[in-house]
Amino acid sequence: MSFHALYVCRLANELNQLLQGATLLQVYSAEKNHLFIHFKGADKRNISLAFRVEGDAMYLYFPEEDQPKSRNALDQFKPAWNTGVKGVHSHPGERSFHLDLGQSSLVFLCYGRHANVLLQRGEETQSFRTKSTSKSDFSGNRLKELAGASWPQNAETFLNASFVTPHLKKNFSATAGSEAAFSKLLAAYLEGPVYLNKEADQYSFDAVKGQELLSSYTTLSAALNPFTELQLALHFFTQRKADLLRELNNEVNSCEKRLKALEKQRIQLNSEKNYRHLGDLILSHLPSIKEGMAFIDLTDYLDGKVIRIPLKEKLTPQDNAQRFYRKAKNQHLQEARLNEEVAQLEKRYIEASEKLDAVRSATDMRALRIHIKDKKKQPEQSVRLPYHRFNFMDFDILVGKQAKDNDELTLKIAKKDDLWLHARDVGGSHVVVRKKGTLSFPEPVLMAAAGLALWFSKRRNEALAPVIYTEKKFVRKRKGDAAGAVVVEKEKVVMAAPLSPDQF
Incomplete structure (x- = not known):
């Protein structure tokens, strides 16, 4: 997790320098979990900050170009528009910070999938993501208390703090017993170079070089955009791959289930009597069969065994034979159709299985695209379908x-x-x-x-x-x-x- 408490604090400090004398112009959401915040800098330069939540992760980055406001965009926090930024304050030991706007504060809660942005005006709180509304107190006094906190001064206290992630604990454990080593590593996170690393299944930025170093930056702000671009691309690839795997697994399972059902039908067909043979037996024993009989026992000329053949009492022997011939025809058609459907299903099963293997081995979106079907989005039905x-x-x-x-x-x-x-x-x-x-x-x-x-x-x-x-x-x-x-x-x-x- 890249946005731990140390880097949230560092980002707040860098934003404080960037937004000195700036004016908050407008805030709007383009999508449910995507917020754009536009400022006019002291030098009249446009500055944009984007907040986004995808999956389990939160992203903060700087759009390189002004995002045009779409017709469907929703205005957010309008009472704070056109107000000056008095300062950006970090909350040491917390994954949060706030922008002081004088009569109100814009509070950023950087808690992964529960991340949120709040507008605090006195005792009144407006929330961007209503389902992630924090129950914490962010009134003026509480914000001052959070901004006035400080970092632990030694490794032992630091490692026992609630905000320390497993990754931070791993890096800072080596400094236990050495105040100088602890202070040096703490300074590296708060002020030193930022390394963009690639891990096994994700990207991260850190004060420590990873196994695969992609690039390094002098500020955390400079690392946000390349990190966001890489990690979002990986997120959408992983998500689309999971969707395709689920679709193809369903296709394979559906074919398997249907093939098993057809095999049961095949077994049932094969176990049924040979109706044509029964018709032949009736015609070969016509003198022995009288109209009105419910059944007759005849010796099968193929194996010498006695077979009981059911008859329709109201039919003549010839009509009873024709009845079995009609059943034989239907039996033959059923078997032919069964074989055709099995062949079609086996073809679908093989194709789906091959696609499933290909998608499993795909490592980028290019390899997935050939397996993505172009499907028109069906409008959601708000009424009952008949x-x-x-x-x-x-x-x-x-x-x-x-x-x-x-x-x-x-x-x-x-x-x-x-x-x-x-x-x-x-x-x-x-x-x-x-x-x-x-x-x-x-x-x-x-x-x-x-x-x-x-x-x-x-x-x-x-x-x-x-x-x-x-x-x-x-x-x-x-x-x-x-x-x-x-x-x-x-x-x-x-x-x-x-x-x-x-x-x-």
Whole structure:
């Protein structure tokens, strides 16, 4: 941590020299945790100081050019505008300092992610970061008391002080027992060269040279801008890398979960009876089968075992055979679609895994950019949406929540070329798959949407059930129909398995 009590004190002393005779012109915030403070120096030169909190760290630096005030900027501490700076006072032993503005004081609390800037006017306190409001007393008498404090005079007292960080303790421990060594190191922090170092996972400035010295400065003020630029770049890189790792881990986990679910479906399909073979057995034993039978036991000509075949009592033997042939066709289609979806998912899984490895090994933003997707920011929804949203293979799937929501989804939100689905012959949600340009709907997307249609219907507990689908332009509502009721034309039917939302 670079902004320990010694360097906060040193910065206050340097600001005191810089702002002698200056006038505070205006203070405004460009973002939630970003404050700009503009002064007019005694020599009529513009001076700007920026305060910023990102993550767990606080930054103070000098913008090299005047920041244009944006239209969305919020004015802060207006009672202090156009007042002269009487002085900048350090608080030895504390990570704070204040600007004396005569009738008020601008107090800087340099406590990492809890850092804040306050305007103290008598007993009244205004806070920039309201969630970080300090409960400490910063009235005039208290500020004078803080400014009048002094540093410990020996290493033993210094090392036991509450403001000493582990880093300071490590450096000052070597001076224990030597008053001269302690005084020399204390002076180095308060007045000596400032070294900008690179550590393993961060940048820092210090009075002691680090393992990798980047540059040195005669004042702390001169080190603030290069330190802030480097550390903020590292912070945003680390943050973006963490976001990408989380996204890609979710993608990999989603593919793994869906592949396991498909494998269960494959096992279930393979364990089911061979319907074509049952149809063949019925046709080869037609003389033995009478209409009205509920089942028949036949000897399988493949292995000689007796098989009990269930029959529909109201169907002829030939119709019962045709029923099994239709099931066999659906079974074959289901298996083909299952294999296609598995192939697509395995491809996505491999791509996501490769990207995950590449992002893990990235050491700078340039290496990350090729993996960052251009996503338009979606406006935050302040009203309730009438649908659940899912995404599969980059296709948006919308599922109505209630009967009235189904009407809104189908009649107002869905476009004419979107795909519309519903569980056949039972109550359930309307499902809409958004059309993407001229792309057709891949079979895996159709099956995923059909699975959701079954899950959000009264067929949720069936192993395999029919779903109707068509283009939305062939769905209409008649005057007087109940909520959610529609007329569907040119529909097709697909057999699918219910699909839990947890698998997306």
